[in-house]
């Protein structure tokens with residue numbers, strides 16, 4: 001069956017079983033390996049993407065559910081040479097260590113900042129509560145998102 | 157060039173990680189690649205009678221490997237007791253027995269369900285007590301796999317009775333459960349063979365450990381094995397010895413199929429089969445004066461090693477060496493035992509045995525304070541090791557003891573004294589309390605470890621006044637790559653971004669020793685500095701000798717393969733003396749010191765605990781990169797808080813009942829407290845710029861600090877982690893309250 005959807009701004013039509021996990025389609029069919037798999041059951045958030053701007057776990061989303069919708073992955077933010085202010089803050093503030101949670105974390109944060117350009121620490125912690133990070137203790141991720149929000153004000 | 161050490165240089169591997177372009181093992185694809193999977197036993201102990209492939213299933217295109225296919229069927233770690241694939245004996249419930257590979261992952265999953273193991277079950281040994289009772293002997297003669305004895309003063313003659321005759325004797329027993337690493341990237345490896353030999357790339361901490369395993373099992377020479385580290389999504393010790401097994405399995409499948417094979421664990425398999433932190437019981441008796449002056453200590457440390465030896469002897473050693481904590485004792489008797497059980501093998505996990513014994517001694521200090529009616533912090537301060545004191549192994553501390561400064565700063569920042577004095581604050585059903593732990597952690601390998609290891613590093617001059625660091629010390633999130641560039645850049649007088657970091661591969665980096673034991677910056681960093689300093693001198697001499705500018709001299713050397721490289725080997729500092737026979741002497745070249753303070757809120761109806769604030773003051777010798785360093789402290793501390801409050805591995809009949817992230821709970825952003833991290837510098841003369849290790853230290857203090865805070869809030873005396881609500885409830889029923 002064919003499914004038409006937008007991925008990082010490009011309109012695509014894919015032939016695939018509609019029950020295929022979006023995570024696998026992104027990683028294996030489209031080569032978008034920035035979306036990570038940490039648990040495969042909606043618990044770790046490493047596979048977080050934005051579906052019509054809302055963060056979801058792509059390991060729990062079937063391709064069929066994405067017909068006509070817009071998917072944003074970490075590759076839809078900036079590339080390594082052109083990081084967005086949020087990505088850049090994640091690096092400079094120490095929000096990424098091993099980096100495996102970082103793409104998902106960034107997408108949850110991106111969704112938050114689109115809604116709330118100047119979130120409180122509590123709002124940030126709520127927004128990333130589904131993204132488990134085993135390395136950082138979260139303090140520096142919270143700092144990074146706060147700093148990212150500030151830098152966006154200056155350079156959106 | 158302004159020095160970069162001491163500055164928060166942004167992580168060099170950060171942009172690729174933030175852009176999603178960093179390539180972890182599961183992101184790699186080789187042409188013609190098959191996917192691998194493991195068939196495991198599901199009983200904890202038994203005799204393996206056969207492996208049956210369902211004749212009704214279509215096995216075409218599926219490679220099957222069993223023990224028959226393994227050239228030398230034992231994984232060389234410390235001992236060789238662990239088979240690569242079980243042949244006739246099942247020793248734990250996730251024992252690998254057969255391997256399958258197939259191009260199509262769905263067919264692979266189906267095939268897994270068509271392999272049946274014929275096993276005759278035997279009664280398993282599942283706990284430390286089972287093992288000590290030795291009704292079933294799984295490790296002759298008595299199920300004890302390793303033993304150490306440390307004595308000092310009268311401990312040598314009086315034995316465990318060393319505390320007898322002291323004014324006040326206090327006894328306690330402290331326990332801790334297994335802990336799973338839950339690196340967010342599960343274990344994974346990709347393997348292939350060609351005319352040069354075996355190649356693997358994957359998620360790992362120690363390329364040369366994996367190489368050693370492959371050489372042993374396949375009988376290959378050094379240059380017949382190439383092990384490369386892919387970007388690694390967290391390790392924490394969990395990718396120290398375990399990845400060797402994945403590498404061997406993937407290579408066996410690749411050899412038999414003639415195709416590249418990728419073997420990546422799902423979360424559940426990773427939790428079930430990979431190593432854990434050793435469950436422990438620590439029995440302590442102490443003797444002190446009525447005024448709280450500590451005199452004598454007798455400790456029995458018991459670790460559950462699981463089904464195979466793995467790194468247990470070394471973990472036990474570190475546990476024993478940290479058992480007396482950060483305190484002065486005249487007379488010491490420490491006996492440490494590891495036992496074998498039929499549970500998945502326990503192995504390396506950040507802290508490496510020390511968190512268990514520090515948990516015990518810190519809780520015990522609180523117990524002494526309670527017995528004597530003293531303030532727990534005053535008791536600690538009175539007895540802390542100072543410069544010139546000797547440790548339990550008889551090591552005289554000659555430098556770099558920053559513990560008092562840590563205590564003062566943590567107390568000041570947290571308002572500990574006032575909050576403690578105020579007593580528990582109860583508002584409605586919430587009770588607030590505050591607690592502390594003071595501790596040390598040895599940096600580098602224990603005793604003579606570094607002497608045998610002979611870690612090496614290479615730095616090359618590259619054209620354009622650039623340099624390349626080649627080391628087997630890996631980046632797994634802790635910042636090796638960035639800090640090493642800083643060290644080398646400063647020593648060469650160039651910018652950090654003029655230094656490259658070679659991908660760790662046994663083909664092109666020397667054996668720096670494993671990336672473990674808080675040794676990377678202190679030990680390997682020190683030789684990185686020496687190598688770079690040597691090259692800088694070489695450039696200077698070349699310039700003077702030939703009347704060249706610095707950059708001209710650099711170019712000449714960079715172009716000359718005989719002179720472009722400095723390869724430096726670590727020499728343990730003179731005067732570090734260790735006796736393995738008596739387990740005495742200088743256990744570590746230097747110690748990191750710390751004071752942790754936790755503030756908690758306990759719901760008196762539900763017994764849920766929330767850590768509401770955490771202050772850690774940590775003496776790391778020299779702060780190489782404040783952001784990265786504090787990140788280590790906070791991340792390690794949260795793992796300790798998880799171990800203390802939520803991470804409970806539940807087992808029945810040797811099987812793990814909660815092998816998933818839905819039911820094995822690691823802390824989220826909402827569970828984590830805001831951290832205040834204070835970095836203290838009491839320099840160590842042999843570390844680069846004075847630096848000591850920081851990787852493991854933060855794992856040691858979180859649990860006892862949290863338990864002390866809960867005790868302060870609720871009056872419950874808690875001697876076992878983890879402390880889930882049901883555990884607090886149980887303690888409250890037992891009337892453990894003061």
Ligand code: FES
Pocket residue numbers: 036037038039040041042043044045046047048057058059060
């Ligand atoms: S992989 Fe989707 S939530 Fe963990």
Ligand code: FES
Pocket residue numbers: 095096097098099100101102132133134135136340389390633
């Ligand atoms: S940086 Fe490693 S899991 Fe978050």
